[in-house]
Amino acid sequence: MDIESFIKFCEEKGFFYNSEEIYGGKTGFYDYGSLGKILELKFENLWRNFFLKLYPNFWEIEPSEVMKDVVFKASGHLELFNDPITECKNGHRFRADKLIEETLKIKVEGLSIKEINEIIREKKMLCPICKSELSEVRLFNLMVPAMIGPEQDLFLLLEDYLKSGKIDKEELLESYRRFKENRYFLRPETAQGAYVNFPIEIIINRYKLPLGLAIIGKAYRNEISPRNALIRMREFKQAELQIFFVSNEFDELYERVKDKEINVLLVRDRERGNDFIKVKLRDLEGYLPKFYLYFMYKIQQFYLDVLRIPKDRFRFYELSEKEKAFYNMYHFDVEVYLDSLGWIEVGGIHFRAIKLRREDLERIGDRELREKILEIFGDKEEVIVGYDLWKHLIYSKNTNFIVNINNRKVLPIELELSFGVDRNIFSILWVLYDERSGILKLPPYLAPIEVAVFPLLESKDKHVEKAREIFEELRLSFIVYYDDSGSIGKRYRRQDSIGTPFCITIDERTFEDNTVTIRYRDTKEQIRIKVSDIKEFLKKELNIYFLEDIVRN
Template sequence: FGIAQIGKSFRNEINPRNFTFRSREFEQMELEFFIKPDEVVRAQHPEVIADKPETWGWSEWHTFWVAQRLTWYESIGLPAAKLQKIVTAQKELAHYARAGVDINFDFPFGSQELEGIAARGNFDLSQHQQFSGKSFEYFDDEAKARYIPHVIEPSAGTDRIALAVLCQAFTEEEVVGENDKKETRVVMKFAPRIAPVKAAVFPLLRNKPELVAKARAIYRNLRREFVIEWDDSGNVGKRYRRQDEIGTPFCITVDFDTLGEKGPELKDTVTIRDRDTMKQERVGISELRAWLKSRIG
């Protein structure tokens, strides 16, 4: 059983620095995950302990949450190669803590902590019980035991995570632009699942009513399920660059092939351009929603 919360925290930070990484006011998110004390598990499941003498109880849960949090960071676009698991030395642990692991990320200004996962024993609830005068014990019907639950606590800085995502996503690439001139492409390579805008829809030309009407129909259909942008200003290349800069993973262009003017085989298909590879493919309009779902995650 766990309770998750997110909210404002404050500290007397003498030297705020590194943009939003270290500040006096920040967002923090925590999970208090309650587990049985080891002695209760030992009495209830001796066969499990016999099979896994080194990994049962609080240690197993602590390891579980470290793995879960690393997996989550990778799922939002932070690569495993830039994440470090730093185990707190026993002599550096708080007097009540059994173990601690920090998850660090390689920022442009160095490896810095995003989150700590601590095995805190029953210290928190014992302190609440002592100073409130109220019992924080729990009666476990299954184990037929009364105990103060122990806690595994992942605690992360939301602002730091957002900064890590932005640092990882920001990319400058040299590409060949108009008239075969080299130019710098600025792109935010967000993981599609967290990109603010999932796709953009363009008519190839804004002065062709038949293209605009078809593109508008696609736009209205997709925005029922996804965050979609409409853009018909300037040439398609400039529209691509604008979407690159805000991290839109896919751009959908309605062209004359969509109308079937060059043959029936491409009618009712659109061009989808991938932000990261800049490659294009034709996809049927009827398949667009499923196509996007499979790639956004």
């Protein structure tokens, strides 16, 4: 299916649609509709029930979406979170790297501005919309500023000036200084909320490591060219789990799964032209740390066994030295294959860590802080520490980042499991919708409508009456849809297309033996069960207790 028809399908069914459609929509923003919101909630709950259960000390927190600029000075986002931008004289703006990738079909991730400029000049690339020349590429920071506090002053003063032409220069400068020193941003990733709260959460959780802090929530990026509906938006939702630990706490769990295979494309195998190769975890030992391999396997399980993404549509994609995000020591994308779009990044597994040498500490002016940090070295010359914890420790000088574990001082390392909620919703819908049969093959526990109830004949009052009665009985416990319009075949097809796993029909026999038919979506098999057994049947079919076994093994 092509992307336009797929998006149209999702809009018509009420999964998602362009935000503020009646005013022409707004670029890069989408709304979940009545069905999409349930799907999203169910996805989030599955995610929670899976990832937070992987270890006893994993918790979810909800930090603010608005953060002070010092957070992003520390994290490096203010300086480094940029995209290359180019524009034509008519004001059409593009992300230069994506434009090259799309027009020339070559990968340019990791190239410098200079190299990107050279490609544009050499290949004589023009604006794809109006065919005029493209400007020199410059860097554009992707964070969305939030207007809070002093920022308002500055803009009011500017407005005064524009109206009256008069200006108090001192006042303006003072306002500008406050504005510069006190900027706020909407968070570009949820992760920072977990890092800045680590010193608080480690005390609340009584200094126990590993500690996991998950955040599910919105993040904002000033994307230059948003596209493909939920794939690249300016406001999106992430589900991220930050795991703080010392070194080998997950080795025992790894031992249990080391003979399992994962789908992976390593940098060194890219040339071979395969989408991925299947590798046993143990064969990657040494190349990747055991904890990393363990969580890779768990992520794959989540996609294959929980979301039921077909095996050949899932892989881990290794990023090269050049392509990796600046804070990552190991960096694999989690990808799902969507026909006509190709492999799409839906998540990532990031070892956010840096190597610290004793001599690095000489730059730290604060002697007290330096002494404290020296304690984490023990008798070693270098240590590996979590990138973000390190940065926030230096910026905040809050020494609670350093934890005492068995009489040893440590600055924990960080493993981030990161997922784009909307991209996952989009991919699930795309992959599980079978255009040929018109069936959306969602696992029952993900279906927005859990069961539909029909009278066989809408013209027969007693059918309608009984169906309504059963609908009323079920709807307080389940998400139920009642439908009595159109032929029964049409009603089935409508439910198939939105993924409803079961349809209940009331017919003549219902009045003889108090039974109904239940039709299974994928097999079209029909069984008869007693009206009094319907609730038990649904509870069993929709439950997610099977997750226990997947989490454990």
